[in-house]
Amino acid sequence: MKTRMTDSTSDRTASCAPFTNQRGVGLMEVLITMLLVSVSLVGLAGVQATTLRLTHEAGLRAEAARLAEEFTEYMRSAGPHHPFHSQWERRLQTRLGAEARASVAHDGKLVTITLEWPERSPQAQGHDALQRLTHAARL
Numbered sequence: 537m538k539t540r541m542t543d544s545t546s547d548r549t550a551s552c553a554p555f556t557n558q559r560g561v562g563l564m565e566v567l568i569t570m571l572l573v574s575v576s577l578v579g580l581a582g583v584q585a586t587t588l589r590l591t592h593e594a595g596l597r598a599e600a601a602r603l604a605e606e607f608t609e610y611m612r613s614a615g616p617h618h619p620f621h622s623q624w625e626r627r628l629q630t631r632l633g634a635e636a637r638a639s640v641a642h643d644g645k646l647v648t649i650t651l652e653w654p655e656r657s658p659q660a661q662g663h664d665a666l667q668r669l670t671h672a673a674r675l
Contacts, residue, residue: 593655597669599631604649604671607640611647612675646674 607624621640626649629636636653650670 571572588598593667596667598633600651600653600667600669601671603628603631604651604669605673607649608639608647608671608673608675611642642675643673646672647675 566651604623607621609625624640626639632651632653638649638652639650641648641650651669653667655665655667
């Protein structure tokens with residue numbers, strides 16, 4: 537009994553014939569994927585930078601609110617003309633920057649403290665945006 541062997545390579549070539557024009561398609565898919573990943577990473581870096589800036593600004597606002605509340609408590613305990621005022625202004629400038637300023641207005645039992653400090657951000661491009669916090673309390 538003789539066994540006849542058939543040539544299966546011609547069958548494989550015929551079945552793969554529709555894909556012969558797709559050379560380099562895999563490489564294009566990889567390049568497009570790399571482009572999309574690169575654009576995503578640049579966007580993520582921008583979001584990270586914005587998050588860091590906003591976190592810093594929020595920290596300064598929280599510090600300003602704490603300083604205003606601290607001064608209010610000293611005014612309640614020692615009166616509006618206590619020498620603590622100059623010490624407090626030095627602390628204000630240490631924590632919020634040398635350009636930080638405070639104005640205190642008291643009218644009987646109501647005290648209003650306004651704090652201003654420059655916010656240095658890369659978006660300001662050399663011009664510091666002025667941040668302001670106003671704190672009013674009864675003595």
